[in-house]
Amino acid sequence: MPEKxxxxxxxxxxxxxxxLEGLAAITGFVHTQIxxxxxxxxxxxxxxxxxxxxHAAMADAVSALARRSRHSDVRILxxxxxxxxxxxxxxxxxxxxxxxxxxxxxxxPDDPSLVESLMLVDDRAYLHQPRAADPVALxxxxxxxxxxxxxxxxxxxxxxxxxxxxxxRLKI
Numbered sequence: 001m002p003e004k005x006x007x008x009x010x011x012x013x014x015x016x017x018x019x020l021e022g023l024a025a026i027t028g029f030v031h032t033q034i035x036x037x038x039x040x041x042x043x044x045x046x047x048x049x050x051x052x053x054x055h056a057a058m059a060d061a062v063s064a065l066a067r068r069s070r071h072s073d074v075r076i077l078x079x080x081x082x083x084x085x086x087x088x089x090x091x092x093x094x095x096x097x098x099x100x101x102x103x104x105x106x107x108x109p110d111d112p113s114l115v116e117s118l119m120l121v122d123d124r125a126y127l128h129q130p131r132a133a134d135p136v137a138l139x140x141x142x143x144x145x146x147x148x149x150x151x152x153x154x155x156x157x158x159x160x161x162x163x164x165x166x167x168x169r170l171k172i
Contacts (some may be wrong), residue, residue, distance in 0.1 A: 017140045025054045026127065027140050033121040034060045040073040042154050044118040046132050047083040048076065048091060059090040066101035067092075074102040077157055079114045081106065081166040096167065105161035114157075117148055126150050 020026050030052050034041055041054070041062060056075060066074050076095055078084065095104040107114050117132035119125075126147050127139040140146060 011070060017138050017143065017146075020127070020137045020139050021135065023135045024052050026129070026135060026139075027055075028136050029053070029127055029137075029141075030119060031058060031061075033119070033125045033127070034058060034065075034139065037061070037065050037121045039065075039069070039071060040120065040122050041065060042073070042075045042077075042118075042120040043091075044077045044114070044116070044154055046079040046114045047085075048078050048089055049132065050085050050089060050116060051089050054085070054089050058088060061095050061101070062091060063094055063098065066098055066161070072101065075154075075158060076102065077106045077114075077154070077161055078104070078106050078108075078164075081164045092167070102166070104167065105158065106164040107157065108160045108162055111157075111160055115127075118154060120147055120150055120154060123147055 017072075020029055035057075042171045045053070048054070051143050060076060066072050072096075076091060094106065094119075095102040115131055117127075117128040117129040117137075123144050124147060125139075126143060128150065129137040
């Protein structure tokens with residue numbers, strides 16, 4: 001069972017949901033939460049938003065979490081590898097190198113296109129973009145009830161997801 005995080009919001013983590021507008025606000029929130037992750041990071045994103053997730057510090061924080069414990073749970077769900085930048089992506093490269101610690105899947109071809117973006121950290125923080133292409137999100141650094149709701153949604157997507165054979169070919 002995941003450990004509970006009963007932290008109180010800090011001064012830089014206002015209590016309650018925040019509307020984040022612009023890539024800088026979204027990226028700042030994502031980087032802060034991933035750096036503070038203790039056990040779990042789940043990311044659902046059509047193209048793994050390079051402006052948000054393709055940073056060396058982000059890959060380092062995810063790598064550290066994945067190596068910290070055998071109970072660490074890092075999952076990344078994308079539309080498919082064709083939606084990724086052709087020049088590569090640090091989190092995808094990391095997932096391919098650490099495939100026993102970081103799971104990377106794509107939506108099933110039978111499922112409709114992925115339009116939203118979602119990040120869950122531990123049992124406390126979330127970021128949700130109803131339209132991943134729009135730089136507007138709702139986020140909260142301390143919202144366990146809302147995270148549980150998003151967990152169910154993520155698990156549903158994850159259950160129907162499949163490994164992407166194109167990524168395996170890239171690894172070889």
